[in-house]
Amino acid sequence: MKTHYDVAIIGAGVIGAAIARKLSSYELDVVLVDKEADVSFGTSKANSGIVHGGFHSPAKYLKTKLEVRGNLMFDQLQKELDFPFRRCGILVVAFREEELQAIETLYRQGIDNGAFGLELCGRERLLHLEPKLHPDVIGGLHAANGGIIEPYRFVFALVESARKNGVELLLNFKVQSASHADGLHTIVAGDGRAVKARFIINAAGIHADDISAVFNAESFHITARKGEEFLLDRESKAYPGKVIFPVPSANSKGILVIPTVDGTLMVGPTAVETEDKGDLATTARNLEDVFNFARKLIPSISERDIITSFAGLRPAMLPDNDFHIDISRMAPNLIQVAGIQSPGLTAAPAIADYVKDLLKQCDCRLVEKKNYDPYLPKVSGLRHLSIHEAAEAQAENPLYGNVICRCENISEAEIVEAIRRGHHTLDGIKFFTRAGMGRCQGGFCSYRIIKIIMRETGMGYHEVTKRGGGSYLLADRLGPSTPATEA
Amino acid sequence: MKEYRFDSVIIGGGAAGMAAAIEITKRGFSAVIVEREEHLGGILLQCIHNGFGLHQFKEELTGPEYAERVSDEVRQLGIPAFLETTVTAVKDGDVKEIHCCSKAGVFIIRSHTVVLAMGCRERNRGNIGIPGARPAGIFTAGLAQRLINIDGLVPGKRYVIVGSGDIGLIMARRLSWIGCQVQAVVEIQPYPAGLVRNIVQCLHDFKIPLHLSHAVTNIHGRDRIEAVDVTPIIEGVHDFSKTFRLDCDCLLLSVGLIPENELSRKAGVRITPQHNGPEVDACMMTNRSGIFACGNVLHVHDLVDFVSEEGGRTGRFVARHLDGCAPRRQFAVEAGQNIRYVVPAKADPATENRFYMRPMIVKNEATLEIKINNTTVRTLRKTHIQPSEMICVTLAPEDLARWGGASEPTLQFSLA
Ligand SMILES: Cc1cc2nc3c(=O)[nH]c(=O)nc-3n(C[C@H](O)[C@H](O)[C@H](O)COP(=O)(O)OP(=O)(O)OC[C@H]3O[C@@H](n4cnc5c(N)ncnc54)[C@H](O)[C@@H]3O)c2cc1C
Ligand SMILES: Cc1cc2nc3c(=O)[nH]c(=O)nc-3n(C[C@H](O)[C@H](O)[C@H](O)COP(=O)(O)OP(=O)(O)OC[C@H]3O[C@@H](n4cnc5c(N)ncnc54)[C@H](O)[C@@H]3O)c2cc1C
Numbered sequence: 001m002k003t004h005y006d007v008a009i010i011g012a013g014v015i016g017a018a019i020a021r022k023l024s025s026y027e028l029d030v031v032l033v034d035k036e037a038d039v040s041f042g043t044s045k046a047n048s049g050i051v052h053g054g055f056h057s058p059a060k061y062l063k064t065k066l067e068v069r070g071n072l073m074f075d076q077l078q079k080e081l082d083f084p085f086r087r088c089g090i091l092v093v094a095f096r097e098e099e100l101q102a103i104e105t106l107y108r109q110g111i112d113n114g115a116f117g118l119e120l121c122g123r124e125r126l127l128h129l130e131p132k133l134h135p136d137v138i139g140g141l142h143a144a145n146g147g148i149i150e151p152y153r154f155v156f157a158l159v160e161s162a163r164k165n166g167v168e169l170l171l172n173f174k175v176q177s178a179s180h181a182d183g184l185h186t187i188v189a190g191d192g193r194a195v196k197a198r199f200i201i202n203a204a205g206i207h208a209d210d211i212s213a214v215f216n217a218e219s220f221h222i223t224a225r226k227g228e229e230f231l232l233d234r235e236s237k238a239y240p241g242k243v244i245f246p247v248p249s250a251n252s253k254g255i256l257v258i259p260t261v262d263g264t265l266m267v268g269p270t271a272v273e274t275e276d277k278g279d280l281a282t283t284a285r286n287l288e289d290v291f292n293f294a295r296k297l298i299p300s301i302s303e304r305d306i307i308t309s310f311a312g313l314r315p316a317m318l319p320d321n322d323f324h325i326d327i328s329r330m331a332p333n334l335i336q337v338a339g340i341q342s343p344g345l346t347a348a349p350a351i352a353d354y355v356k357d358l359l360k361q362c363d364c365r366l367v368e369k370k371n372y373d374p375y376l377p378k379v380s381g382l383r384h385l386s387i388h389e390a391a392e393a394q395a396e397n398p399l400y401g402n403v404i405c406r407c408e409n410i411s412e413a414e415i416v417e418a419i420r421r422g423h424h425t426l427d428g429i430k431f432f433t434r435a436g437m438g439r440c441q442g443g444f445c446s447y448r449i450i451k452i453i454m455r456e457t458g459m460g461y462h463e464v465t466k467r468g469g470g471s472y473l474l475a476d477r478l479g480p481s482t483p484a485t486e487a
Numbered sequence: 488m489k490e491y492r493f494d495s496v497i498i499g500g501g502a503a504g505m506a507a508a509i510e511i512t513k514r515g516f517s518a519v520i521v522e523r524e525e526h527l528g529g530i531l532l533q534c535i536h537n538g539f540g541l542h543q544f545k546e547e548l549t550g551p552e553y554a555e556r557v558s559d560e561v562r563q564l565g566i567p568a569f570l571e572t573t574v575t576a577v578k579d580g581d582v583k584e585i586h587c588c589s590k591a592g593v594f595i596i597r598s599h600t601v602v603l604a605m606g607c608r609e610r611n612r613g614n615i616g617i618p619g620a621r622p623a624g625i626f627t628a629g630l631a632q633r634l635i636n637i638d639g640l641v642p643g644k645r646y647v648i649v650g651s652g653d654i655g656l657i658m659a660r661r662l663s664w665i666g667c668q669v670q671a672v673v674e675i676q677p678y679p680a681g682l683v684r685n686i687v688q689c690l691h692d693f694k695i696p697l698h699l700s701h702a703v704t705n706i707h708g709r710d711r712i713e714a715v716d717v718t719p720i721i722e723g724v725h726d727f728s729k730t731f732r733l734d735c736d737c738l739l740l741s742v743g744l745i746p747e748n749e750l751s752r753k754a755g756v757r758i759t760p761q762h763n764g765p766e767v768d769a770c771m772m773t774n775r776s777g778i779f780a781c782g783n784v785l786h787v788h789d790l791v792d793f794v795s796e797e798g799g800r801t802g803r804f805v806a807r808h809l810d811g812c813a814p815r816r817q818f819a820v821e822a823g824q825n826i827r828y829v830v831p832a833k834a835d836p837a838t839e840n841r842f843y844m845r846p847m848i849v850k851n852e853a854t855l856e857i858k859i860n861n862t863t864v865r866t867l868r869k870t871h872i873q874p875s876e877m878i879c880v881t882l883a884p885e886d887l888a889r890w891g892g893a894s895e896p897t898l899q900f901s902l903a
Pocket of ligand 1: 034050203312
């Protein structure tokens with residue numbers, strides 16, 4: 001680990017990751033730090049995974065511009081980084097006359113914003129595009145450019161690409177204090193590790209306000225708005241071809257039905273403000289409302305197909321709910337990237353470009369790296385292989401033949417690859433490989449994965465965790481407490 | 488890629504699969520078992536308590552002992568088994584293609600018949616929707632059983648167990664034996680889900696409280712679970728004013744099993760929601776000709792002896808199918824009053840038929856009535872029935888001969 005960097009990025013969610021990767025294309029020493037045991041363990045792992053279509057908010061907002069721009073960058077990114085992404089299209093559907101008006105407004109707004117692929121649809125057209133829709137639908141909007149993505153896989157790929165191009169990643173690094181002298185910031189982690197850098201980028205998500213305070217910079221407040229989502233089995237008959245939105249209300253996009261890239265289905269998110277930034281609890285109360293609502297969009301949706309639920313916190317900055325991305329006027333060479341709520345995932349690549357321009361304004365010299373390599377090698381998953389391809393993969397690496405996760409068909413080779421790429425927790429491996437994400441939720445594979453982690457990393461049973469910190473999995477080992485040799 | 492050919496492929500080497508393979512082989516056909524674990528035996532291998540084999544072997548064995556007796560016979564008959572090999576797909580057709588993956592190779596087996604014997608999996612937190620935080624330390628009881636009994640790894644020190652199914656009860660005792668503390672077993676129903684003998688031997692003997700008509704309504708803890716909220720249910724409604732908190736560092740879920748039918752579905756096998764398993768005819772054959780099912784993949788059993796019986800019977804039907812025999816006519820079978828399901832869903836009037844069924848009620852001195860259309864063909868007395876204890880009935884051809892010649896005979900079982 002170096003101690004002097006040009007840029008330190010605080011927060012390895014999708015925003016910090018996208019910025020790190022962008023900066024890795026320049027001759028800069030960059031460090032990316034996060035308090036968690038793996039990247040993408042904050043809001044970026046728990047969201048709807050939609051690449052939005054650019055019509056939900058008016059052009060006056062920064063978030064709108066960055067959403068429209070970001071959306072267009074995904075095809076190239078996928079080509080380079082090979083993460084799960086599909087432009088499946090988005091439908092906003094109306095059931096009452098009044099709602100048609102709102103649809104019309106969204107359409108015009110989208111056109112004004114410069115969004116592509118928008119189409120006003122009548123009932124027939126909608127039902128043709130999505131036969132599973134409720135037959136009472138009367139009209140709606142089709143945004144062909146909208147898509148779906150596996151958000152954590154996107155972040156993992158961004159970070160991996162950044163590291164490949166020289167960015168240093170420090171995990172379990174919780175920034176607790178900072179000082180500034182001789183044009184250099186020093187940031188200090190809870191465990192005493194320190195890093196010096198000329199420029200700081202605050203991409204700490206729901207904690208961006210706390211980080212700003214650490215630097216004695218602007219005082220603002222991030223409101224955590226909790227969103228709960230329910231994940232449904234891939235056998236669910238309700239799996240739609242497109243993302244389905246209701247007509248939005250004044251302050252929420254409403255409950256959506258989302259096909260995930262990997263074939264499961266998501267229903268949500270709710271929107272409830274919470275005081276506690278650690279509050280990721282799910283509640284029973286919402287379930288009924290959420291499903292009743294979702295069934296108005298697609299009647300075949302059933303609670304019986306739920307395999308799990310989770311919650312994420314949107315880092316909102318009130319009152320305008322816009323992104324606040326700017327050079328700090330109070331702390332030197334600090335760039336604030338705050339209030340990145342939805343559509344933060346969509347906008348992330350455009351935010352990275354925007355931040356790069358701000359850095360330039362701060363007189364940070366940006367010289368393109370000659371040997372910058374934007375490509376990552378493809379990881380082939382057993383589940384995507386035909387039996388003949390699987391046989392070839394197995395012949396090359398026998399571990400491809402060993403199925404570890406039976407629900408999602410994940411091989412030992414993929415688990416080992418995840419570990420070698422630095423994912424050492426059960427959740428990290430789960431998000432990287434999908435092992436444990438299926439219907440049995442790890443009931444079958446987690447002990448196998450724990451054993452592989454122990455074998456590959458040399459960790460003891462008590463060191464293996466669900467997601468770092470105090471989330472240990474095993475408390476004890478059976479056997480004689482004093483081995484005979486010691487007696 | 489390697490390819491093999493057998494008369495029959497048995498997917499799953501638990502009690503059901505082994506029994507089927509034995510009977511097929513004894514009748515002169517070639518059978519092969521494909522099992523994803525290192526050893527034959529299935530779930531039995533982690534059930535180190537005794538209570539197995541009273542019907543099959545007339546003595547009380549532990550799970551591994553029972554498994555060993557059966558797998559010894561498999562070996563003596565020279566039945567081949569691909570171990571540490573997972574079946575990833577079954578392609579139906581006149582000749583079936585079974586796709587297999589293992590560290591030793593990826594290969595295809597072709598056969599005229601397939602026996603589905605994949606067992607079941609445990610229901611988890613998502614299936615029962617316990618709200619609250621999402622910390623580490625929440626395990627299904629079967630996973631904890633495997634960790635402790637096979638790997639010697641103990642998930643926690645202080646437990647709350649949700650659900651009073653047998654696996655949960657047995658784990659309560661197992662944990663007490665290894666010096667862990669079990670705070671309570673929490674059961675949402677007003678009666679226990681497990682066998683009475685297990686309530687006595689696993690809870691009462693260890694003074695572990697059983698909270699009937701109670702639900703876990705919240706989970707506390709950020710990184711690792713710290714406590715749960717338990718709420719009484721009074722006349723079907725949660726009474727949150729009486730909620731209490733139980734500290735724990737581990738929550739075990741023993742909330743039911745689901746037959747593992749992903750492969751079956753993908754092969755086009757019809758699954759009935761009544762028992763979440765394939766619908767089978769009088770010969771234990773699914774809607775796909777040549778594909779059979781038995782054991783926990785068909786319906787969840789509480790006794791391994793019944794699994795073995797069903798597996799053996801299925802093996803005999805497979806052999807008959809390979810011989811080209813099929814029943815001339817089959818009666819429909821229906822679950823009547825107070826019966827959740829009956830397996831199989833068809834009866835063959837020309838032979839003896841065995842049925843397994845699940846009652847929906849708890850009752851002493853119950854009557855099981857068996858009718859064909861409106862004619863009662865038999866009545867049986869049952870001293871005690873409860874949903875956790877399967878009922879087993881054998882009908883002789885004479886019983887089925889009393890149907891009076893209706894054009895579409897339906898055999899119906901009901902309880903009162
Ligand atoms: C329910 C829900 C649904 C959503 N759906 C969508 C969608 O469909 N499409 C879309 O475009 N957007 C969506 N969003 C928004 C999107 O998820 C966010 O905008 C985006 O993930 C924010 O990324 P981030 O990197 O800013 O935040 P985070 O991912 O939270 O990253 C911040 C990181 O900073 C780290 N950190 C914090 N404090 C410190 C510290 N002191 N020291 C070190 N590290 C620290 C955290 O550990 C964390 O990893 C949704 C959000 C929610 C909650
Ligand atoms: C936890 C538990 C405790 C029990 N306790 C008792 C008890 O105390 N007393 C009693 O009498 N009965 C008990 N039972 C019931 C009885 O033992 C079981 O029902 C019986 O052993 C099940 O046999 P099976 O062959 O149907 O399934 P299993 O034993 O589950 O066997 C299925 C096999 O199929 C394999 N398999 C699955 N999918 C694939 C695939 N795709 N490719 C290759 N292999 C595959 C699995 O690895 C497994 O070995 C218990 C059951 C369970 C689940």
